[in-house]
Amino acid sequence: MKPRTTTWHNLSCEKVFWTLKTDKKGISEKEAKLRLKKYGPNKLPEKKGATIIGLFISQFKSPLVYILAIAGIISFVVGERVDSAIIFAAVAINTLVGFFEEYRADKSLKALKKIVSYKAKVLRNGVQKEISAVEIVPGDIIILDAGDKIPADARLFEEHNFEVGEAALTGESSPVKKSLKALPENKILAERVNMVYAGTLAFRGRAKAIVVQTGKETEVGKIASMLREFKEEKTPLQESISRLARKLTYIIAVISLIIFALGIFEKKDFLEIFITTIAVAVAAIPEGLLISVTIILILGMKKILKDKAMVRKLVAAETLGSVSIICTDKTGTLTEGEMRVVGVHCCGKMTPLNEIASSKECSTCLEVLRAGLFCNDATFHLDKENGNQDIVGDPIEKALLLAGNETGLNKKDLNKKMPRVDEIPFDSAVKYMATLNKLDSGKNTVFVKGAPELILSLSKNQKVNGKTKELDQKERKNIEKGLDKLALQGYRVLGFGFREVDKKERFSGNDGLVKNLTFLGFVVFDDPLRPGTRESFNLAKQAGVRPVIVTGDHKFTAIKIANQLGLPTKEKNVLTAEDLENMSDDELRKRIKGIDVFARVEPRHKVRIVAAYQAKGEVVAMTGDGVNDAPALKAADIGVAVGYGTEVAKGAADMVLLDNNFKTIVRAVEQGRMIYENIKKVVLYLLSDSFSEIILILGSLVFFLPLPILPAQILWVNLIEDTLPNIALAFDPGEKEVMNEKPRKRGVSILDKEMKTLIFIIGIFTDIILFGMFYYFWKTSGNLEYTRSIVFAGLAVNSLFYVWACRSFRFTIWHKNPFANKFLIFSTIFGFLMLFIALYVPFFQNVLRTVPLGVFEWSVLVVFGILNIFLIEIVKYVFILRRKKIK
Ligand code: ADP
Numbered sequence: 001m002k003p004r005t006t007t008w009h010n011l012s013c014e015k016v017f018w019t020l021k022t023d024k025k026g027i028s029e030k031e032a033k034l035r036l037k038k039y040g041p042n043k044l045p046e047k048k049g050a051t052i053i054g055l056f057i058s059q060f061k062s063p064l065v066y067i068l069a070i071a072g073i074i075s076f077v078v079g080e081r082v083d084s085a086i087i088f089a090a091v092a093i094n095t096l097v098g099f100f101e102e103y104r105a106d107k108s109l110k111a112l113k114k115i116v117s118y119k120a121k122v123l124r125n126g127v128q129k130e131i132s133a134v135e136i137v138p139g140d141i142i143i144l145d146a147g148d149k150i151p152a153d154a155r156l157f158e159e160h161n162f163e164v165g166e167a168a169l170t171g172e173s174s175p176v177k178k179s180l181k182a183l184p185e186n187k188i189l190a191e192r193v194n195m196v197y198a199g200t201l202a203f204r205g206r207a208k209a210i211v212v213q214t215g216k217e218t219e220v221g222k223i224a225s226m227l228r229e230f231k232e233e234k235t236p237l238q239e240s241i242s243r244l245a246r247k248l249t250y251i252i253a254v255i256s257l258i259i260f261a262l263g264i265f266e267k268k269d270f271l272e273i274f275i276t277t278i279a280v281a282v283a284a285i286p287e288g289l290l291i292s293v294t295i296i297l298i299l300g301m302k303k304i305l306k307d308k309a310m311v312r313k314l315v316a317a318e319t320l321g322s323v324s325i326i327c328t329d330k331t332g333t334l335t336e337g338e339m340r341v342v343g344v345h346c347c348g349k350m351t352p353l354n355e356i357a358s359s360k361e362c363s364t365c366l367e368v369l370r371a372g373l374f375c376n377d378a379t380f381h382l383d384k385e386n387g388n389q390d391i392v393g394d395p396i397e398k399a400l401l402l403a404g405n406e407t408g409l410n411k412k413d414l415n416k417k418m419p420r421v422d423e424i425p426f427d428s429a430v431k432y433m434a435t436l437n438k439l440d441s442g443k444n445t446v447f448v449k450g451a452p453e454l455i456l457s458l459s460k461n462q463k464v465n466g467k468t469k470e471l472d473q474k475e476r477k478n479i480e481k482g483l484d485k486l487a488l489q490g491y492r493v494l495g496f497g498f499r500e501v502d503k504k505e506r507f508s509g510n511d512g513l514v515k516n517l518t519f520l521g522f523v524v525f526d527d528p529l530r531p532g533t534r535e536s537f538n539l540a541k542q543a544g545v546r547p548v549i550v551t552g553d554h555k556f557t558a559i560k561i562a563n564q565l566g567l568p569t570k571e572k573n574v575l576t577a578e579d580l581e582n583m584s585d586d587e588l589r590k591r592i593k594g595i596d597v598f599a600r601v602e603p604r605h606k607v608r609i610v611a612a613y614q615a616k617g618e619v620v621a622m623t624g625d626g627v628n629d630a631p632a633l634k635a636a637d638i639g640v641a642v643g644y645g646t647e648v649a650k651g652a653a654d655m656v657l658l659d660n661n662f663k664t665i666v667r668a669v670e671q672g673r674m675i676y677e678n679i680k681k682v683v684l685y686l687l688s689d690s691f692s693e694i695i696l697i698l699g700s701l702v703f704f705l706p707l708p709i710l711p712a713q714i715l716w717v718n719l720i721e722d723t724l725p726n727i728a729l730a731f732d733p734g735e736k737e738v739m740n741e742k743p744r745k746r747g748v749s750i751l752d753k754e755m756k757t758l759i760f761i762i763g764i765f766t767d768i769i770l771f772g773m774f775y776y777f778w779k780t781s782g783n784l785e786y787t788r789s790i791v792f793a794g795l796a797v798n799s800l801f802y803v804w805a806c807r808s809f810r811f812t813i814w815h816k817n818p819f820a821n822k823f824l825i826f827s828t829i830f831g832f833l834m835l836f837i838a839l840y841v842p843f844f845q846n847v848l849r850t851v852p853l854g855v856f857e858w859s860v861l862v863v864f865g866i867l868n869i870f871l872i873e874i875v876k877y878v879f880i881l882r883r884k885k886i887k
């Protein structure tokens with residue numbers, strides 16, 4: 001083989017075949033294995049390293065760390081070694097925890113994104129196979145259809161209306177028309193129209209090509225090192241949380257200054273009040289907020305993935321919870337998508353499939369099935385490993401292939417006799433597929449299959465019992481009636497027609513070729529509903545999410561399916577493509593409320609549908625599979641690509657449905673709501689924690705009391721005891737009752753009235769209790785060190801208690817299963833352990849200036865901790881009652 005520095009666009013196809021020792025049938029599996037070893041896997045080199053160090057360094061770039069470091073140095077210089085050591089320990093803990101959490105989050109996010117490796121179609125020894133794109137080698141023949149991602153650099157040798165979007169590589173936004181002829185060597189990349197390049201997207205038509213370069217040798221591979229790494233944008237919630245955190249930081253800074261000024265005014269020891277100020281600031285600034293939100297979003301993505309949907313962007317994990325409309329495809333998403341031919345409808349009647357072979361009277365039936373084999377790209381494929389016959393291809397075409405076989409027709413034989421010379425691939429925008437097949441008679445035949453009304457309207461004649469007759473108005477009406485009857489039963493119906501044309505004619509040279517057809521008949525398919533879809537529809541409705549069917553299929557078929565799913569859909573609840581065409585956007589907005597089904601729509605209509613809903617303030621999820629669906633998927637709040645969909649659709653989507661199932665969308669919405677609630681829980685806990693700590697210190701100064709707690713003790717509670725419970729809340733399993741409520745409105749603040757009240761109440765109750773204890777024990781004992789130990793323990797015990805109340809906004813604490821969150825149990829136990837260490841281990845007694853507490857003090861602490869929970873639960877309950885009333 002030649003060295004791989006050759007250019008390929010200037011060579012003839014034959015030369016390329018010869019150079020790469022391959023042919024139109026492709027290389028053998030054995031050869032492919034050898035080449036894979038030689039050239040390596042077809043993937044781009046990954047960057048790693050540097051980022052870990054970068055992440056670590058970034059931990060030090062926070063105002064919090066600066067404040068702490070300065071405070072640490074000052075205390076060291078003035079000789080407060082213990083305080084200084086504690087402060088530096090706090091810095092270390094803070095950065096390490098931050099680093100590990102962010103590192104883990106980053107790693108899981110990357111892992112989540114890697115999961116969908118895409119497939120490519122290759123010919124090996126003449127057999128078409130789907131393999132992982134990583135396994136492609138130079139010399140492979142790849143088959144490219146509209147919507148495919150191009151897996152490697154390749155030279156085209158066959159194409160039909162083939163167009164490729166190369167924006168990723170050349171920046172050119174309009175699709176490039178491809179051709180086959182060899183080009184002058186000096187052509188630049190963007191002009192090498194006989195080549196396709198890895199990472200670009202097939203937009204139209206279909207083609208075959210010889211792979212010439214793979215992996216890092218491809219054009220993208222060569223510039224990969226220049227490409228910036230994709231950076232995840234912050235989600236609106238992350239944005240608003242960081243804004244909140246920033247705002248709080250300023251507020252806390254101001255309060256800290258007030259505390260400091262008050263302390264100086266009251267002539268407290270300068271160093272003591274200085275370090276206290278710092279400790280309060282550190283304790284109150286909710287630095288863990290943002291990373292907790294990120295962790296919750298990622299955990300949610302993982303759970304959704306377990307349910308078989310892959311969320312591609314963090315922001316989608318968040319938006320999912322507020323989805324209020326789900327526009328779903330019918331075929332394959334609501335139904336199984338595994339079609340079966342029930343029979344053929346022609347010559348005015350329906351013949352069941354098993355009677356066609358034996359029926360002597362109707363030869364047209366067989367002609368319909370024959371057309372179904374010509375207009376067909378599905379193929380039998382023998383799996384060498386288990387000896388099974390598989391069929392690869394479109395579900396409709398698979399069913400046609402099987403039906404042909406059952407009636408004794410053979411696609412291979414037919415195509416040998418009348419080979420295909422040209423084709424128009426199926427496109428959901430035109431709703432048909434056509435092939436041009438060679439005849440011996442000096443004429444060629446066009447076969448067309450597609451949406452039945454369309455085929456009928458393209459036909460001039462019809463074939464009845466082997467004879468061609470004109471298709472007059474009366475006949476048309478009859479056939480349409482037959483079609484409606486079939487559709488009303490929920491069958492999927494496809495129409496077939498043909499036409500003889502001159503030998504020279506080709507599709508590309510003549511737009512009018514698919515016209516004046518001779519109508520053959522319908523094939524009737526059965527496509528049963530997926531089990532459980534009806535239940536999912538009900539769940540969605542119960543959750544205030546409206547499911548809407550948006551299908552390319554016949555109106556009546558769609559109505560029947562909608563009824564089967566429990567929607568009371570009548571004709572007036574349906575809009576067809578025709579209705580949409582005759583309707584302004586304004587009108588659509590007015591009518592859209594009562595619509596359950598959009599039928600016979602083209603992908604471009606989907607964009608209008610999304611826009612109309614969005615204009616009404618709805619948050620829309622929309623499914624799609626084809627190239628043309630990409631704009632609608634982008635426009636929707638949650639674009640959902642089905643798993644069997646094209647790479648283009650997947651690229652435009654926010655979520656990929658790995659199992660194609662509607663149920664999974666509803667599950668993801670449920671998860672989205674749980675994600676949002678967990679974020680609320682964390683915010684509630686962290687902010688009430690901050691609030692109570694600030695008020696405690698500020699209050700003592702306002703009332704001219706001695707400091708009720710020492711700086712080191714505050715840091716201990718905040719950094720050592722409360723970090724884990726906070727993370728544990730992120731892991732709290734959601735409540736399925738989220739699906740009993742209406743979707744959250746777009747853009748509402750996470751700090752709603754209930755949250756603010758709860759934060760305030762929790763903080764105030766905790767402080768009242770702590771002040772009460774402080775005052776009582778100080779007055780009765782006169783021992784400040786002892787009293788502070790009690791307040792310190794009180795602060796710790798309280799937050800370890802009320803974290804349990806933060807687990808639900810819907811249920812009181814005694815209605816929650818305490819064992820559902822093992823991590824929280826562990827964190828609480830760990831928190832108490834740390835408290836015991838602080839109180840009873842001599843070394844820490846020394847450092848934290850604590851004294852051991854006895855049974856009496858502990859009893860008081862526990863009683864007050866429980867009392868605090870009671871108070872919080874009463875407030876929660878008031879809100880629960882109020883919500884019930886509103887409903
Ligand atoms: P849907 O899958 O919701 O029915 P599509 O846009 O995929 O919508 O298809 C629209 C219509 O085009 C179908 O209802 C059917 O009549 C027709 N159609 C679908 N697949 C094919 C195909 N492979 N060849 C020809 N016609 C097809």
Ligand code: MG
Binds near residue numbers: 331552
């Ligand atoms: Mg479809």
